[in-house]
Amino acid sequence: MLGIWILALFLLSTAEGKEVCYERLGCFSDDIPWSGTTERPIHKLPWDPKKIDIHFNLYTRENPTSFQEISAIDASTIDYSNFNTSRITRFIVHGFIDNGEENWLSDMCKRMLTVEDVNCICVDWKKGARCQYTQASNNVRVVGAEIAYFVNVLKEKHGYSPADVHIIGHSLGAHVAGEAGRRQPGIGRITGLDPAQPYFQGTPVEVRLDKSDAEFVDVIHTDSAPTIPYLGFGMSTAIGHLDFYPNGGEQMPGCGKNPVSQIVDIDGIWEGTRDFVACNHLRSYKYYSDSIIYPDGFLGYACASYDVFETENCFPCPQEGCPNMGHFADKFKGKIKNNFVKLYLNTGEAKDFALWRYKVTVTLSGNSKVKGYVNLALYGSGGNTRQHQIFEGTLQPDNTYTSFIDAEVNIGTVTKVKFLWNNNWLNPTFPKLGAATITVQSGENGKEFRFCGSGTVREDVLQTLTAC
Amino acid sequence: MANTLPPCLLLVLLLLAPVLPAPHKRGLIFNLDTGELCLQSAQCKDGCCHRDGGLSLARCVPKAAEFQECSPKSIYGVYYKCPCESGLTCDVDKTIVGSITNSDFGTCKDPRGSRLW
Numbered sequence: 001m002l003g004i005w006i007l008a009l010f011l012l013s014t015a016e017g018k019e020v021c022y023e024r025l026g027c028f029s030d031d032i033p034w035s036g037t038t039e040r041p042i043h044k045l046p047w048d049p050k051k052i053d054i055h056f057n058l059y060t061r062e063n064p065t066s067f068q069e070i071s072a073i074d075a076s077t078i079d080y081s082n083f084n085t086s087r088i089t090r091f092i093v094h095g096f097i098d099n100g101e102e103n104w105l106s107d108m109c110k111r112m113l114t115v116e117d118v119n120c121i122c123v124d125w126k127k128g129a130r131c132q133y134t135q136a137s138n139n140v141r142v143v144g145a146e147i148a149y150f151v152n153v154l155k156e157k158h159g160y161s162p163a164d165v166h167i168i169g170h171s172l173g174a175h176v177a178g179e180a181g182r183r184q185p186g187i188g189r190i191t192g193l194d195p196a197q198p199y200f201q202g203t204p205v206e207v208r209l210d211k212s213d214a215e216f217v218d219v220i221h222t223d224s225a226p227t228i229p230y231l232g233f234g235m236s237t238a239i240g241h242l243d244f245y246p247n248g249g250e251q252m253p254g255c256g257k258n259p260v261s262q263i264v265d266i267d268g269i270w271e272g273t274r275d276f277v278a279c280n281h282l283r284s285y286k287y288y289s290d291s292i293i294y295p296d297g298f299l300g301y302a303c304a305s306y307d308v309f310e311t312e313n314c315f316p317c318p319q320e321g322c323p324n325m326g327h328f329a330d331k332f333k334g335k336i337k338n339n340f341v342k343l344y345l346n347t348g349e350a351k352d353f354a355l356w357r358y359k360v361t362v363t364l365s366g367n368s369k370v371k372g373y374v375n376l377a378l379y380g381s382g383g384n385t386r387q388h389q390i391f392e393g394t395l396q397p398d399n400t401y402t403s404f405i406d407a408e409v410n411i412g413t414v415t416k417v418k419f420l421w422n423n424n425w426l427n428p429t430f431p432k433l434g435a436a437t438i439t440v441q442s443g444e445n446g447k448e449f450r451f452c453g454s455g456t457v458r459e460d461v462l463q464t465l466t467a468c
Numbered sequence: 469m470a471n472t473l474p475p476c477l478l479l480v481l482l483l484l485a486p487v488l489p490a491p492h493k494r495g496l497i498f499n500l501d502t503g504e505l506c507l508q509s510a511q512c513k514d515g516c517c518h519r520d521g522g523l524s525l526a527r528c529v530p531k532a533a534e535f536q537e538c539s540p541k542s543i544y545g546v547y548y549k550c551p552c553e554s555g556l557t558c559d560v561d562k563t564i565v566g567s568i569t570n571s572d573f574g575t576c577k578d579p580r581g582s583r584l585w
Contacts, residue, residue, distance in 0.1 A: 254503055261504040264525060350503055375554075377533065386533040387553050418534075418578070420555045462555035462578050 020045045024073075024244055025145040033204045034138070040199050040207075042134045046142040052128030054146050055100060056091075058083060059109040059120045065105070067122065072146075072153040077179075082119075088164045088188075089154075089191040090149060091120040095171025095196060096136050100124020104285055108168075111292040114325070123147065129172065137199040140172050144199025151184045163184040164214065165459065169284050171196045171233065174209045179458040181213030182206060192219040193253020194234035194284035198227050200237045211240050218242040220287060221249040223280035226343075233281040238340040242332065244325040246287060246347045248306035254349030255279035266350075268309065283347075292351045293325025296410065298325035299444060300343025309344035315359055316446040346406045354408040357443035360390055362419070366397040368455050372423035374401065377462075378440060379418065380411030387420060395433060414440045414449040419463040432456035438465050500528045508545040516550035532558075538576045542567070552576035 011025065017036075021027040028046050030036070035043040057067035060082040066282035068081045084090075085229045100122050109120035128139035146166065154160035166189040169177035174192035177347065181187045199209040211217045217240035224245070225232030247253060256274070262279065265272030274282060291298045294424045299322035303314035324344060347353040360376055371394055375387035390403035404427035419435040440449045452468035469552045487582025499513050500506055505527055506517040512528035519526035526546050531553045532538040539559040550571065552558050 113490060257501060257504050261500075261527070264505060266527070349501075377553075379534075384534055386530055387555075418555075422554065460554045464578070466580065 003228050009152065010015060018043075018312075020043060020048075022049055022142070024149055025049065025142060028138075030138075031440060032208050037203070039202050040134075040137075044132075044134050046138045046140075047128055049142050049146060052125050052139055053143055054128075054143055055124040056150065057100060057106075057122040059113065060084065060087075061113050061117055064110055064113050065427050066244065070121075072150040075153055075157055078154075078158070084119060085154075085158045085160050086120050087117050088166065089121060089160075090166045090168060091121045091123055091177075093123045093143070093147070093167065093169040093173030093176045094125070094129065095169070095173045096129055096133060098129060098170070098173075099126040101126075104282075104289070108285065108289045108292070108303055109184055115292055120373070123173075123176075125176075133198065135149055137175070137196070140175050141179055143176045145183055147176065147180035148183035150178065151187065165189075166191070166468045167214075168288070169193065169195075169209070171281065175200055175207075178213045181209075181217075182384045187214040189216045189218070190214040190240075191329070192217065192240060193195060193287070193288055194220060194222045194224075194281055195232060195239070197224070197235045197315045204321060208235075208238055209221045216241055216330055216333050218244070218323075220244045220246065220284045220325060222246060222284040222287070223278070224249040225251075231322065233278060234284070238342055238427070240340075242300070242323050242329055242341050242343060244298075244300045244329075244343045244345065245306060245322075246283075246325065246345050248344070250280070252280045252349075253282040253347065255283065262286030286351065287347060288326045289352055291324065291349060294352065294354035295324055295328045296444060297352075297356060298345060298347070299323070299357070300325050300345050301443070302341055303344045304342075304423075310404070312359065312416050314344070315357070316405070316441060316443045322444070334445070348408060354410075356410045358411070358414075359408055359441040360405055360406040360417075361400060361402045361441075362390065362435045363400045363438075364395055364397050364433060365453075366395075366431070366433040368429075369394055369396045370421075370423050370427065370431045370433065372421055372459070373375075373397070375420045375422075376405065376438070377418045377420075378405065378407060378411050378414055379416045380414040382412035383409040385409060385411065387418075397433070398436075414451075415440070415449045415467065417456075417465045419465060420460065421454065421457075427459075430458060432458055434463055435465060502528050502530060504528050506546075509547070509551075517546045518550050519546060519548065525537065532556075532576045534578055534581075535574050536576055537573055539570065539573055540567075542570050544570050546570075549573050557569075 007327040017031040019027050019029040030043045030045050056070050058070050062082040070077045070081045125143045129136050167177035168191040168213050170193040174195035177190045195209050219240040221234045223234035224236035262276045263272040301314045303309040320335050373392040377387045378385045385407045388405045391401040417438050421433050435453045438451045451465035453465040457463045509517040514530040516531050517526045518529045532550045537549045538552045540558045546561050556576045557579050558574045559577045560572050562572050566572035
């Protein structure tokens, strides 16, 4: 009984609503919607910016390997640095537990600098991110306010337009970007890399990242299963102008490895341990990073659901093209018609993650039906693929089988196709099977290529089909 | 040679095996996915247990496609360059030293390809 009274007293005292104020940034309260709702039951106030200790680490083409620390509080550091107002600026913000000097942030900057001339700023707020989750998700508000303040200083002191600012945030960092965009209207673009789900999904737009936070908001969802019970860390709801759900958005290929193989990673034990804890969740920034060097390797197909995407209904890309997931998503900025666009695609299971989607239709030829599988390899101006299995089951001559190949190379113009079948065990009658015609359709531009084959082949023998 | 480095690993895998009942489609010892650690190509779904060097750990990877580098099937079961996919042959000049050290490398070719063009 006493316990209940203490609990009631505790709840009452916290429900009153407190407020903290910090210089430059203003006041932060723990009133609804910030706390005290079903999504955010625990009351927490954001920490002092001094305690969170936010750093802005600048990389440019002049200093691609070592960063210069700049600060809006001491604006002269911006003047002395390699920051150039004629270039666009991209902020990269990490999430929970993470660290702004973690390799993925600087590697992403380095990749950007190979394709464009930018001011790339890694935002480090590790002291505010390495605490209880409920605390970190409130510290987000202060970090967002600091970025907004930084952008404002650029605007006031250097005449720098917020439209030239792009904020890339991973996990909690995505909501940092949302907060910055809410405080500083007119920010050009925000990219949410698997925005954090607990404490944000289902909350009002001022709490979380939303399409109203910037002129263009694109989101990559890679871990959108519910936190309870599946431990998905990312949001499942569509919140941007473009929402990409690679591999369906819940389970990423390459993330289902056994624990030993996952931790003992090619990129080291540290990277492996990170993946062991949150493989799906971390895939979002890996895809983004790869999309910088493979602009056309991550095309998103607008579709009702992932299951429909796996059928023929959402193929190929429409007349105006498919949006690119990742870095070049803003190419599609002016073409958005619908309110929320859900886009689907498949990716590879290890780097490089880029894949190019083709639809293949095979008409079989032969005398007898057999059980087995059919493999196809595509050859073209850009190279050739591995053999991809397109069908398994009863192979009936004159029947047509349709499937998709997510090719690991951009084949370009398809020049020939190789066909191979196998019935999995030795058949003493030595049946023969062939492909009479194969059509290959490119997803990117809808171009169709037609190939014809003559005769039949024994199992495990390649049949080459040429254009006709 | 192939079994010198990871016997402890095999032990770990064997101990883990009864603890984690393998789901239907993937396994801990056999039917391993791409990227999982292996000792033998027979364990891999894709049919090639590959390592970069003599001291590095081996992982399952897909077999070599046409025009990619390959090595012929070896008794070691672990490869520096994977064997070719079905229907292709690894075009290589075999040497005695090469077959002992598993370093006869060639290129995957379609044996019927040359006839057609």
